[in-house]
Amino acid sequence: xxxxxxxxxxxxxxxxxxxxxxxxxxxxxxxxxxxxxxxxxxxxxxxxxxxxxxxxxxxxxxxxxxxxxxxxxxxxxxxxxxxxxxxxxxxxxxxxxxxxxxxxxxxxxxxxxxxxxxxxxxxxxxxxxxxxxxxxxxxxxxxxxxxxxxxxxxxxxxxxxxxxxxxxxxxxxxxxxxxxxxxxxxxxxxxxxxxxxxxxxxxxxxxxxxxxxxxxxxxxxxxxxxxxxxxxxxxxxxxxxxxxxxxxxxxxxxxxxxxxxxxxxxxxxxxxxxxxxxxxxxxxxxxx
Amino acid sequence: xxxxxxxxxxxxxxxxxxxxxxxxxxxxxxxxxxxxxxxxxxxxxxxxxxxxxxxxxxxxxxxxxxxxxxxxxxxxxxxxxxxxxxxxxxxxxxxxxxxxxxxxxxxxxxxxxxxxxxxxxxxxxxxxxxxxxxxxxxxxxxxxxxxxxxxxxxxxxxxxxxxxxxxxxxxxxxxxxxxxxxxxxxxxxxxxxxxxxxxxxxxxxxxxxxxxxxxxxxxxxxxxxxxxxxxxxxxxxxxxxxxxxxxxxxxxxxxxxxxxxxxxxxxxxxxxxxxxxxxxxxxxxxxxxxxxxxxxxxxxxxxxxxxxxxxxxxxxxxxxxxxxxxxxxxxxxxxxxxxxxxxxxxxxxxxxxxxxxxxxxxxxxxxxxxxxxxxxxxxxxxxxxxxxxxxxxxxxxxxxxxxxxxxxxxxxxxxxxxxxxxxxxxxxxxxxxxxxxxxxxxxxxxxxxxxxxxxxxxxxxxxxxxxxxxxxxxxxxxxxxxxxxxxxxxxxxxxxxxxxxxxxxxxxxxxxxxxxxxxxxxxxxxxxxxxxxxxxxxxxxxxxxxxxxxxxxxxxxxxxxxxxxxxxxxxxxxxxxxxxxxxxxxxxxxxxxxxxxxxxxxxxxxxxxxxxxxxxxxxxxxxxxxxxxxxxxxxxxxxxxxxxxxxxxxxxxxxxxxx
Numbered sequence: 001x002x003x004x005x006x007x008x009x010x011x012x013x014x015x016x017x018x019x020x021x022x023x024x025x026x027x028x029x030x031x032x033x034x035x036x037x038x039x040x041x042x043x044x045x046x047x048x049x050x051x052x053x054x055x056x057x058x059x060x061x062x063x064x065x066x067x068x069x070x071x072x073x074x075x076x077x078x079x080x081x082x083x084x085x086x087x088x089x090x091x092x093x094x095x096x097x098x099x100x101x102x103x104x105x106x107x108x109x110x111x112x113x114x115x116x117x118x119x120x121x122x123x124x125x126x127x128x129x130x131x132x133x134x135x136x137x138x139x140x141x142x143x144x145x146x147x148x149x150x151x152x153x154x155x156x157x158x159x160x161x162x163x164x165x166x167x168x169x170x171x172x173x174x175x176x177x178x179x180x181x182x183x184x185x186x187x188x189x190x191x192x193x194x195x196x197x198x199x200x201x202x203x204x205x206x207x208x209x210x211x212x213x214x215x216x217x218x219x220x221x222x223x224x225x226x227x228x229x230x231x232x233x234x235x236x237x238x239x240x241x242x243x244x245x246x247x248x249x250x251x252x253x254x255x256x257x258x259x260x261x262x263x264x265x266x267x268x269x270x271x272x273x274x275x276x277x278x279x280x281x282x283x284x285x286x287x288x
Numbered sequence: 289x290x291x292x293x294x295x296x297x298x299x300x301x302x303x304x305x306x307x308x309x310x311x312x313x314x315x316x317x318x319x320x321x322x323x324x325x326x327x328x329x330x331x332x333x334x335x336x337x338x339x340x341x342x343x344x345x346x347x348x349x350x351x352x353x354x355x356x357x358x359x360x361x362x363x364x365x366x367x368x369x370x371x372x373x374x375x376x377x378x379x380x381x382x383x384x385x386x387x388x389x390x391x392x393x394x395x396x397x398x399x400x401x402x403x404x405x406x407x408x409x410x411x412x413x414x415x416x417x418x419x420x421x422x423x424x425x426x427x428x429x430x431x432x433x434x435x436x437x438x439x440x441x442x443x444x445x446x447x448x449x450x451x452x453x454x455x456x457x458x459x460x461x462x463x464x465x466x467x468x469x470x471x472x473x474x475x476x477x478x479x480x481x482x483x484x485x486x487x488x489x490x491x492x493x494x495x496x497x498x499x500x501x502x503x504x505x506x507x508x509x510x511x512x513x514x515x516x517x518x519x520x521x522x523x524x525x526x527x528x529x530x531x532x533x534x535x536x537x538x539x540x541x542x543x544x545x546x547x548x549x550x551x552x553x554x555x556x557x558x559x560x561x562x563x564x565x566x567x568x569x570x571x572x573x574x575x576x577x578x579x580x581x582x583x584x585x586x587x588x589x590x591x592x593x594x595x596x597x598x599x600x601x602x603x604x605x606x607x608x609x610x611x612x613x614x615x616x617x618x619x620x621x622x623x624x625x626x627x628x629x630x631x632x633x634x635x636x637x638x639x640x641x642x643x644x645x646x647x648x649x650x651x652x653x654x655x656x657x658x659x660x661x662x663x664x665x666x667x668x669x670x671x672x673x674x675x676x677x678x679x680x681x682x683x684x685x686x687x688x689x690x691x692x693x694x695x696x697x698x699x700x701x702x703x704x705x706x707x708x709x710x711x712x713x714x715x716x717x718x719x720x721x722x723x724x725x726x727x728x729x730x731x732x733x734x735x736x737x738x739x740x741x742x743x744x745x746x747x748x749x750x751x752x753x754x755x756x757x758x759x760x761x762x763x764x765x766x767x768x769x770x771x772x773x774x775x776x777x778x779x780x781x782x783x784x785x786x787x788x789x790x791x792x793x794x795x796x797x798x799x800x801x802x803x804x805x806x807x808x809x810x811x812x813x814x815x816x817x818x819x820x821x822x823x824x825x826x827x828x829x830x831x832x833x834x835x836x837x838x839x840x841x842x843x844x845x846x847x848x849x850x851x852x853x854x855x856x857x858x859x860x861x862x863x864x865x866x867x868x869x870x871x872x873x874x875x876x877x878x879x880x881x882x883x884x885x886x887x888x889x890x891x892x893x894x895x896x897x898x899x900x901x902x903x904x905x906x907x908x909x910x911x912x913x914x915x916x917x918x919x920x921x922x923x924x925x926x927x928x929x930x931x932x933x934x935x936x937x938x939x940x941x942x943x944x945x946x947x
Contacts, residue, residue: 025781027768028699042696050686053650057682060657065675068596070664079662084602088658092602096650100643103693107643108636111694115632131471166466167562169627169702173768177698180628182563183465183556187629204702204770206459207466209386212773 027173032199032220033192035114035176042110046103053099117190122158125149126268129161129168129181129203131252132210137263143233144240146248146258148217152226153196159189162269164249165207172201172218180205186269193220213254237261299900302474304387304454314451343880345429346838347414350436352733354411355726357440361404362800364447368396370797373757377790379778386774390457391476393772395450397460398480401580402487403443405714408722409583410435410494413522415729417498419829419836420516422507422845427500429878430926435490435497437888442487445895449479453899456480459772461569462543464554464562469547471556475899481544482895486888488533488540495529498522507828509847513607516827516851517600520607521586524614525579531618532575539568548901563628570621578617580714582610584721585652588674591724592656594825595671596663599851602655609648616645626697635694642692649685653678668823669743673724676751677716684712687762705765708758715754723750723803731822735834736814742806750799756792760785826854831865833942839875839930842867842939867939868946872932879928887916 024030031037067076126137136149151157161170163181171178172191179189193199203214221229239262248255328334341349371392375383384392418426426432449455456476458467467477502523506515515523543565545551552558554565593600600606622630622638630638656678665671687709691697700706731737764785769776776782821830828845829836831853845865849855856862894909896902939945 026766028766039695039699042693046690046693054682054686058679061678064660068663068665070666082662083599089602089605092651092654096647104640107693111636112632114695167463178627206772
């Protein structure tokens with residue numbers, strides 16, 4: 001009963017899912033930069049290996065169910081005292097071990113690889129998650145934005161993440177995986193866009209009733225356009241006052257996109273304890 | 289009106305509990321409670337209820353009470369789930385406000401894990417473990433009742449937050465600083481903290497109880513390696529509980545100090561360290577998911593051999609796997625937050641340790657399959673749940689390994705991929721296992737079987753609904769949908785998969801309704817189990833009549849083989865379990881006592897006082913706890929002796945005496 005049941009239903013459940021997997025709404029499957037591409041490779045590799053295991057188990061189960069049913073005159077052998085066979089048990093143990101070795105090695109390699117920024121001079125953006133908006137500060141360009149930011153293509157960007165709110169998570173699926181934003185801590189994440197585009201990001205961690213509306217947009221533009229944008233913000237936008245910062249940080253509300261030509265210096269935490277740009281793993285100078 | 293009265297009313301009934309749907313449910317619950325009271329009064333059953341159930345220390349009855357409570361909580365958690373899914377069926381739906389949605393996903397998770405799954409398998413442990421090892425009760429029967437009542441009052445405390453004071457809304461793992469007063473000023477979070485603490489004491493006591501029961505009360509001849517696998521799973525689950533719950537207690541206790549007494553362990557300001565909570569919680573939280581799955585592994589290891597008429601394949605490997613999973617489960621917790629900046633070395637360590645767990649789990653999977661190989665498979669309802677489990681759980685396990693690939697997890701984390709994964713293992717593993725065990729041991733609990741045909745329908749709906757609900761969620765994860773979103777805009781392409789998922793959830797709901805109908809119908813049209821061995825079972829509980837007498841075994845059996853009852857049947861020696869009139873001895877069984885329910889009720893009163901910061905009430909409850917414990921300690925006559933004549937009579941009536 002079951003295998004036939006399975007055969008009948010699985011294609012129905014899966015074919016639309018698999019076919020639609022190519023659509024652009026599958027953001028994880030459409031990497032726009034090297035980080036997301038590396039992660040997608042690992043996802044594809046592990047999914048392929050795991051699909052093999054799943055199919056093996058399904059096939060074995062289906063076969064056994066057909067062959068060893070308790071029906072009168074079933075010709076299949078009945079082994080009422082079979083408690084195990086050493087070689088078979090060794091295989092049962094060996095298969096998962098092998099499969100995991102195949103998965104473990106790329107996992108180690110890619111995890112370490114993603115931890116090194118392939119540039120000595122990444123663009124730095126300080127990110128603060130607030131209730132319920134994102135503040136982006138450019139410490140070298142001295143400009144700030146809310147709920148959107150610009151980044152040049154072809155250049156790694158180091159996001160230094162913190163929160164002045166409950167835990168958030170900074171996620172732009174097209175560009176790469178997420179990292180938490182946490183109060184009293186600064187965490188690093190690097191991403192890079194290889195092609196221009198506007199990529200949606202969101203807060204991926206529950207931090208309050210409106211957290212799910214905390215979307216923002218990453219505009220990846222050519223380096224020249226990025227410089228032009230910086231100059232334009234510097235020239236045409238007002239600076240952020242202390243008071244404006246406090247309003248952003250303490251009012252639990254949603255706001256639109258904003259730009260500032262300057263921002264107060266003490267709005268981002270000092271990094272002496274947690275990590276610095278010259279810190280342990282993210283050292284551009286040590287890993288040129 | 290007095291101003292304090294207005295203040296009190298505002299405290300007990302804040303706007304979040306004055307929603308029309310909540311008030312409607314309040315009225316419905318009040319009316320049902322009144323109906324039950326009237327029914328009990330009219331049929332003069334209060335004394336019966338008190339004497340036979342509320343003060344009982346009999347493990348079989350405690351088991352039944354656990355299971356009834358768990359089924360009620362399954363209903364509550366299931367309704368929560370349907371509310372969540374209804375909200376997400378189309379983009380921009382606002383069937384609930386975001387605040388209510390947050391409360392519902394918090395209570396869904398908490399209820400399902402702490403007040404449904406755990407008590408459900410505690411119930412099955414109580415029903416089956418003593419009978420399987422040839423014991424007359426658990427090691428500490430009164431402590432067993434205390435565990436049950438602490439759970440029951442903890443669950444009650446958690447659930448009344450729905451009507452009075454407002455539900456918690458910080459998620460089932462309740463990360464600070466969001467769970468702190470600054471962001472979560474209502475009493476809901478206090479309910480969460482206190483209810484989990486109260487029921488947590490009960491869980492730890494259950495762990496100790498079954499650990500001692502299994503290690504000390506086995507029938508002569510039943511060495512550890514002759515124990516049924518379900519008993520092994522109870523043993524390792526108890527061990528896990530014993531070591532996993534203390535970190536949770538610490539995490540909840542410190543949060544409570546923050547909220548109620550102005551400490552700042554995890555607060556946003558004053559140098560709080562919320563990250564520490566994440567560590568403490570998941571040091572508990574990951575072993576907890578193995579606490580949830582091990583009993584299911586044990587149940588399947590009983591069900592598969594029984595309905596394949598074959599001994600378990602690779603018993604030793606199964607035991608070693610259980611022990612390996614137990615050990616490894618304490619070394620994987622960081623995989624819940626690879627994105628919190630631990631660095632690649634730490635992340636890779638915990639990713640690989642997580643993958644290691646797939647090895648013993650894979651071994652178990654293949655061993656169940658090879659147990660069926662060369663067998664004669666009977667498609668009874670317990671076996672159907674098992675056959676649904678294998679293809680389902682392998683998907684959940686596979687997605688678990690995918691999540692352990694650290695760099696890939698950066699994309700899965702907090703997305704619907706994770707939601708799909710853990711429902712895949714917790715529903716496809718734990719819930720399928722519990723329902724399999726429910727159908728399997730039901731005749732042993734009540735003496736009548738559940739109707740097979742209805743049971744098959746319940747399975748078919750639940751299983752189909754399950755796949756339709758959770759498979760699309762993996763893909764929603766790839767579409768960038770994150771967990772706990774109270775709604776989502778159109779234009780992201782999430783509508784279709786969400787609609788599918790919601791339809792699936794309602795199909796599962798129909799499956800649950802059929803299950804309840806199945807129980808009620810089978811109660812009214814009982815198919816009596818007169819043999820005590822309705823499934824042609826293999827282990828000792830099937831050598832007893834259904835239901836077993838209060839003392840379980842008139843004479844403690846001697847065990848020589850692994851599947852003790854099966855080997856007796858094979859050798860044609862089933863008469864060995866019968867008595868000769870001269871063999872009857874007096875039997876000591878524990879006396880009923882109201883102390884456990886009074887103790888737990890005192891905890892309830894004290895905790896309610898803490899929830900609302902009414903210190904007089906907290907102190908009153910605390911004094912009640914001390915008084916109950918003191919009274920319990922000075923009770924001398926805690927057991928009574930059944931005289932041989934009455935034992936012989938009972939056994940004669942059951943046809944278990946040699947002529």
